[in-house]
Amino acid sequence: MKSLAAICLAVLAMSVQPGHADTIDAFIEEAAQQSLFQHNSSRIALEKATLPEVKAFARQMIADYERFDKQIRQLGQSQQMAVPTEPSVASKAKQLRLESRDDSFDRIYIDSQAETLEQKLMLFKKEALSSQNPQLKAFAQSALPDIEKQAKTARDLQEKLKPSAGEIRQPLTNGKQSKL
Numbered sequence: 001m002k003s004l005a006a007i008c009l010a011v012l013a014m015s016v017q018p019g020h021a022d023t024i025d026a027f028i029e030e031a032a033q034q035s036l037f038q039h040n041s042s043r044i045a046l047e048k049a050t051l052p053e054v055k056a057f058a059r060q061m062i063a064d065y066e067r068f069d070k071q072i073r074q075l076g077q078s079q080q081m082a083v084p085t086e087p088s089v090a091s092k093a094k095q096l097r098l099e100s101r102d103d104s105f106d107r108i109y110i111d112s113q114a115e116t117l118e119q120k121l122m123l124f125k126k127e128a129l130s131s132q133n134p135q136l137k138a139f140a141q142s143a144l145p146d147i148e149k150q151a152k153t154a155r156d157l158q159e160k161l162k163p164s165a166g167e168i169r170q171p172l173t174n175g176k177q178s179k180l
Contacts, residue, residue: 037091
C-alpha cells in the first residue's frame with residue numbers, strides 16, 4: 001500500500017510540474033514566435049515607415065532576426081524540437097493592425113517592437129538565470145546583450161516619437177499630420 005501511495009505521489013508530482021522538455025519547448029516556441037513577429041513587422045516597416053531612423057531600426061531588426069533564427073533553429077534541432085515558422089495568433093493580429101495603418105505607423109510599429117522586446121527580454125533573463133539545460137542557458141545568456149540593445153533602441157525611438165507636451169496635431173492631410 002505504501003508503494004502504491006508513493007507511485008501515486010510521484011505521478012502527481014510529474015503531472016503538476018512542467019517537464020524539462022516542456023520548458024525547453026515553450027521557451028523555443030515563444031522566442032521563435034516573438035522573433036518572427038519582429039521580422040514580419042519590420043518588413044512592413046521598411047515599406048510604410050516615414051522616418052529614416054525607424055527604417056534603420058527595421059533593417060537592423062531584420063538582420064538580427066536572420067542571425068537569431070539560425071541560432072534558435074540549431075538549438076531546436078539539438079534538442080530534437082520543431083521550431084515554429086509562424087508568429088503566434090496574437091502576433092498575427094498585431095501584424096494585421098500594422099499592415100492596415102498608414103497614419104502614425106512609425107509610432108505604432110515602434111510601440112509594438114518595444115513591447116515585444118520587453119517580453120523577449122524577460123523571457124531570456126528568466127532562462128539565463130534559471131534554465132537547467134546548459135545549452136538553453138548559454139543561448140539565452142549569449143542573446144541577452146543584443147536583446148537589451150534592441151530594447152533600448154526601441155525605447156529611445158518611443159521617446160522620440162511621443163508627441164511633446166502641449167503639442168496639438170491637426171487631422172491628417174495627404175497621409176501626414178501637421179503640427180500647430
